[in-house]
Amino acid sequence: MDNVAAVIGMDPAEFRLKNLAARGERTRPDLRALDMDMSELMVRVTQSFASESQGSNRRSRGMAVAATDPANTPIANAIVRLKIDGSILVSVSSIEVGQGAHATMARIAAQTLKQPFSAVSTLRADTAVAPYDWGTGASRSTVVVGLSVENAALDAADQILDMVVDVWELPKESLSLVEGGVSTGSEVLTFHQIFHRTLGVDSGEVVGRGAITPRSKKGALAESPLFWETSAGLAEIVVDEDTGEIHAPRYASAADVGRVIDRVAAEGQDEGAAAMGFGHALYEQLEFEDGQPLNATPIDYMIPRISDVPPVFDTILIENGDGPGPGGAKGMGEGAILPVAPAIANALFSAYGVRITDLPMTPEKVWRALQRGSEFMEFNMSMMVPATPGDLWKTLIDVPSISSCIPGCENVEEIAPLESYKAMVKQKIGPFKVEVPAEIVVESVTEPSHVRTRATGRDKFTGTRLAVILDVSVIPEDLGSKLTVDAKVDIQGRLASMGLGVIKRRVDQNFEEFETRLKSLLGAA
Amino acid sequence: MLPTPFEFDRASTVAAAVSAVGQEGEGMFYSGGTELLLAMKMRVIHTERLVDIKGIPGLDRIVLNDANELEIGSRCTHVKIAGDSVIREHVPALASLCANVANVRVRSVGTIGGNLCFGEPHADPPTMLGALDARLVLQGPNGTRSVHADDFIRSELETVREADELMIVIVFPRPTGPVTYRRFKHGERPSVNVGMAWSMEAGAHSIKSARVRVGALGSKPQPLKAVEGVLKGLPVHDAHRAIQSVLAAALDELDVNEDRHGSADYKRHLAGVLLLRNAEEAVAMQGRAT
Numbered sequence: 001m002d003n004v005a006a007v008i009g010m011d012p013a014e015f016r017l018k019n020l021a022a023r024g025e026r027t028r029p030d031l032r033a034l035d036m037d038m039s040e041l042m043v044r045v046t047q048s049f050a051s052e053s054q055g056s057n058r059r060s061r062g063m064a065v066a067a068t069d070p071a072n073t074p075i076a077n078a079i080v081r082l083k084i085d086g087s088i089l090v091s092v093s094s095i096e097v098g099q100g101a102h103a104t105m106a107r108i109a110a111q112t113l114k115q116p117f118s119a120v121s122t123l124r125a126d127t128a129v130a131p132y133d134w135g136t137g138a139s140r141s142t143v144v145v146g147l148s149v150e151n152a153a154l155d156a157a158d159q160i161l162d163m164v165v166d167v168w169e170l171p172k173e174s175l176s177l178v179e180g181g182v183s184t185g186s187e188v189l190t191f192h193q194i195f196h197r198t199l200g201v202d203s204g205e206v207v208g209r210g211a212i213t214p215r216s217k218k219g220a221l222a223e224s225p226l227f228w229e230t231s232a233g234l235a236e237i238v239v240d241e242d243t244g245e246i247h248a249p250r251y252a253s254a255a256d257v258g259r260v261i262d263r264v265a266a267e268g269q270d271e272g273a274a275a276m277g278f279g280h281a282l283y284e285q286l287e288f289e290d291g292q293p294l295n296a297t298p299i300d301y302m303i304p305r306i307s308d309v310p311p312v313f314d315t316i317l318i319e320n321g322d323g324p325g326p327g328g329a330k331g332m333g334e335g336a337i338l339p340v341a342p343a344i345a346n347a348l349f350s351a352y353g354v355r356i357t358d359l360p361m362t363p364e365k366v367w368r369a370l371q372r373g374s375e376f377m378e379f380n381m382s383m384m385v386p387a388t389p390g391d392l393w394k395t396l397i398d399v400p401s402i403s404s405c406i407p408g409c410e411n412v413e414e415i416a417p418l419e420s421y422k423a424m425v426k427q428k429i430g431p432f433k434v435e436v437p438a439e440i441v442v443e444s445v446t447e448p449s450h451v452r453t454r455a456t457g458r459d460k461f462t463g464t465r466l467a468v469i470l471d472v473s474v475i476p477e478d479l480g481s482k483l484t485v486d487a488k489v490d491i492q493g494r495l496a497s498m499g500l501g502v503i504k505r506r507v508d509q510n511f512e513e514f515e516t517r518l519k520s521l522l523g524a525a
Numbered sequence: 526m527l528p529t530p531f532e533f534d535r536a537s538t539v540a541a542a543v544s545a546v547g548q549e550g551e552g553m554f555y556s557g558g559t560e561l562l563l564a565m566k567m568r569v570i571h572t573e574r575l576v577d578i579k580g581i582p583g584l585d586r587i588v589l590n591d592a593n594e595l596e597i598g599s600r601c602t603h604v605k606i607a608g609d610s611v612i613r614e615h616v617p618a619l620a621s622l623c624a625n626v627a628n629v630r631v632r633s634v635g636t637i638g639g640n641l642c643f644g645e646p647h648a649d650p651p652t653m654l655g656a657l658d659a660r661l662v663l664q665g666p667n668g669t670r671s672v673h674a675d676d677f678i679r680s681e682l683e684t685v686r687e688a689d690e691l692m693i694v695i696v697f698p699r700p701t702g703p704v705t706y707r708r709f710k711h712g713e714r715p716s717v718n719v720g721m722a723w724s725m726e727a728g729a730h731s732i733k734s735a736r737v738r739v740g741a742l743g744s745k746p747q748p749l750k751a752v753e754g755v756l757k758g759l760p761v762h763d764a765h766r767a768i769q770s771v772l773a774a775a776l777d778e779l780d781v782n783e784d785r786h787g788s789a790d791y792k793r794h795l796a797g798v799l800l801l802r803n804a805e806e807a808v809a810m811q812g813r814a815t
């Protein structure tokens with residue numbers, strides 16, 4: 001995306017916003033239409049960085065967005081048991097491996113039955129006892145198993161309300177669940193009172209059963225994917241140009257999760273996924289020699305530690321309550337892994353114009369790319385001027401008239417005489433439009449023989465960086481003076497990598513033009 | 526994997542440890558065990574007898590002796606050296622080196638003696654101790670001898686130490702000028718590291734002599750003779766430029782292995798980057814000191 005944006009001279013974020021599929025649009029005829037707004041994700045990660053001023057010259061930013069279609073088959077069963085003491089047992093076949101699935105199931109049961117979270121336990125999965133589920137994976141448990149838990153809880157609620165209807169002879173519409181029992185409108189019956197009066201003993205439970213199949217919800221769950229798993233990532237990087245090492249001081253990750261059920265766990269999932277993204281982006285690589293792995297231990301196989309991931313990490317979970325799961329939840333946790341590597345690669349591209357396409361982006365790879373990417377262009381000219389060095393010098397330090405010789409140079413502004421200036425350089429090079437607000441610093445002056453100036457700037461459209469070092473010398477000669485100009489031009493960034501050849505030709509032409517204009521200004525030969 | 530069976534011996538004196546290792550059958554000293562036990566569990570090292578030296582008193586002392594030399598006992602852990610007030614005062618670069626070796630578990634039990642005796646080519650301390658002109662004191666059945674840090678490591682995982690010689694202490698003159706150290710790593714251990722120590726003329730405006738060691742590139746730390754030569758007698762503020770003038774040729778002389786840590790030209794380049802950064806730091810340190 002960034003490559004295409006660079007070729008047409010458009011900001012990569014703008015390019016994406018113009019072309020993103022909208023909510024409700026299909027990207028493939030056999031897949032569900034997009035159920036979220038990618039642009040919302042992009043806006044949110046951008047806002048996250050907005051508090052910080054634009055990256056300095058040493059820092060650069062890159063963004064990426066991603067969507068994936070998890071294969072979240074809608075088949076699951078759950079059992080929810082509500083006991084006389086108000087405690088609740090949830091039984092599902094979801095496997096808890098630290099992702100928080102069991103706590104989430106407990107939360108869904110608690111919310112549905114309006115009981116405190118502390119009253120609910122999720123039983124350790126044992127497939128001899130727990131009901132059938134298609135599997136723990138594809139970000140499906142919260143949605144599919146969660147819906148079956150919700151159904152099972154509703155079934156249990158129904159049974160307990162039916163007891164009250166039956167024994168107290170009250171209309172069902174007047175009843176509602178409250179913490180510890182059922183409200184009739186005028187009083188609260190505890191679960192103990194209900195079981196005691198209904199069963200005639202001081203024990204008992206109701207067993208709710210919930211099932212989800214492709215036919216549930218009038219077939220609304222049948223189409224694949226059940227929801228889109230999406231994310232946007234915005235990375236800020238600093239490159240050690242000497243070693244090629246990439247540091248990421250800041251990262252923002254946004255995911256549309258429909259609704260958050262357990263905030264700590266949800267953020268942990270998103271951050272964990274992004275940390276794994278940093279792993280494959282910068283570090284992880286299995287190496288083999290003669291078919292044997294060379295780094296098959298954690299000593300040699302590098303996984304990012306907490307000190308290797310960005311110290312400032314913003315996790316944004318977007319909640320529009322529009323997912324297929326309980327309360328509008330969607331699955332999450334896998335999406336955040338996707339944009340990390342491309343966001344970092346885009347940041348590298350935006351600052352240096354180098355594009356790395358095989359992961360991980362190790363320091364050596366980056367260093368080699370930087371070596372190739374930066375190419376100085378040098379230009380020299382010399383001319384005889386029929387004026388004394390002193391007179392020539394006066395003309396030379398008349399900055400406005402000298403800059404009028406530079407093609408495309410406009411709005412020269414003096415900040416401090418013979419110290420610093422500002423100007424705008426506008427160029428159209430082939431298909432590219434370049435507009436560089438340049439800062440010009442006079443680095444050294446030896447009157448009336450030598451002046452060195454440095455002009456630097458960054459193109460408004462492509463972020464391409466331009467640096468020009470100009471050495472101008474005046475040498476006394478018999479018939480006047482000799483003027484020599486040595487220029488070193490360094491262009492780094494997207495433009496350089498897209499069309500260095502075109503740029504070189506253009507800079508060449510500009511220098512010829514500069515020489516011609518200068519000669520006529522000075523009446524030189 | 527479990528290691529193959531071995532005897533275990535706890536020595537309480539240096540002499541007892543030396544004689545226990547020297548007995549019939551192959552014995553090995555066991556210090557922090559951070560290298561040794563891993564290798565034994567992988568069954569790439571086998572020993573018939575492990576002689577634990579943790580119980581020997583006096584091997585973990587750090588002092589500035591009467592000869593104005595620093596002495597570091599071989600049993601000092603990285604954590605101990607990193608936090609020691611004498612080291613922090615006189616060689617802060619060594620303290621921070623030890624603070625950044627490996628991970629916290631290895632640092633809190635792994636020792637400097639174990640690090641040196643293992644002879645791992647990507648280690649940090651050998652490079653630094655070479656720059657500091659350290660002597661390593663070994664005690665064997667026939668008494669003690671001392672070996673210059675530069676001569677201690679023979680090759681990868683091989684040192685000049687005899688199996689029944691115990692390293693007891695590391696000694697080096699108290700530095701009189703800036704000591705700097707840098708490593709570059711992208712993984713567990715350094716791909717390259719550079720240690721540099723300047724001793725200063727009285728008045729501290731010029732460098733009397735300089736020692737520069739580059740490690741992790743070949744089988745052992747290597748001196749950068751051309752850089753040492755050009756720095757000799759030079760005013761501090763000319764150091765950076767002088768190094769630059771001989772750097773390319775000096776780096777070419779280095780013996781560099783191409784391996785997972787990088788290709789030769791890249792690692793050579795890195796050595797130059799680290800060296801120049803060390804030089805900048807040294808100039809700044811000397812600027813503050815005078």
Ligand SMILES: Cc1cc2nc3c(=O)[nH]c(=O)nc-3n(C[C@H](O)[C@H](O)[C@H](O)COP(=O)(O)OP(=O)(O)OC[C@H]3O[C@@H](n4cnc5c(N)ncnc54)[C@H](O)[C@@H]3O)c2cc1C
Nearest residue numbers: 556557558559560561627635636638639640642648649692
């Ligand atoms: C994960 C990991 C990362 C590491 N990273 C780094 C790093 O970044 N930089 C670095 O420099 N090092 C690194 N190391 C090495 C670490 O510094 C050493 O493991 C540690 O210092 C060894 O000390 P020890 O006391 O545990 O030695 P041991 O494992 O006990 O012994 C190592 C060897 O030395 C011998 N020995 C020990 N003490 C003596 C003695 N006093 N006299 C004679 N022989 C002796 C033993 O017989 C054995 O052969 C790393 C190690 C690990 C496991």
